[in-house]
Amino acid sequence: MGFSLEGPVLEGALVRLEPLGLRHAADLAEAVEEDRSSYRFTWVPTAAEVKGYIESQLSRAAVGQMAPYAQVDRETGRAIGATAYWEPRLWPDGDGLCAIEVGCTWLAASAQGTGANTEAKYLLFGHAFENWAVARLDLKTDARNSRSRAAIERVGARFEGVLRNWSRSWAPGEDGRLRDSAIFSITSDEWPDCRAMLERRIADILASRRGGAQGDTRPVGGR
16 A cells, blocks of 8 residues: 555644644744744745745645645644655655655744744654654755754754755755755654653653743743
8 A cells, every 4th residue: 555645633732733724824924024033044935925835835745745734832823833744755665654854844933942843843753653654754954054953953863964965055045056955864763762852851841831830920932
């Protein structure tokens, strides 16, 4: 039986990953217009581009290249960013998924550093390893993006190296240029330890939120 790339709803305590749709456009248009300084090495749509961005992701999903998600804040019910499974690789006999990449990820500035990314990665990794039984999960970023590289390492992925002139650059102003890509991975053998580490981190984040709620009435991440 062949594999069909379809991402289900993935529910966490902080975020819910919902298959991306045009219903998320208004929230995402608001999210992308927060502070955009962290998007230096990647392309994130502007508010005016969000509808076309969603339609493009759905086109990739229609041909089995991608399972795009909206990241939805559990507390507010609003979409605060996007992420995806993409570039699935099947076993040589075509029966089942061998490896997949988690990427195309961005978050509103106000959602960065809140634990949303940590839990979203935990949900995506867990489904890939435990439901699809992948042997390997890939992550990559622009080799110049030290912030993204540090975030990938914090969720347990192992750095493998830099592939030079690997893919198109998504950095603003670099249309038509190639970038060097930093490659990271998690294997199925590494997943149990990675899962335990992420569960500890999420538990700490939730405990911190509960403690903050007792001593401070401001919302977590408020400015």
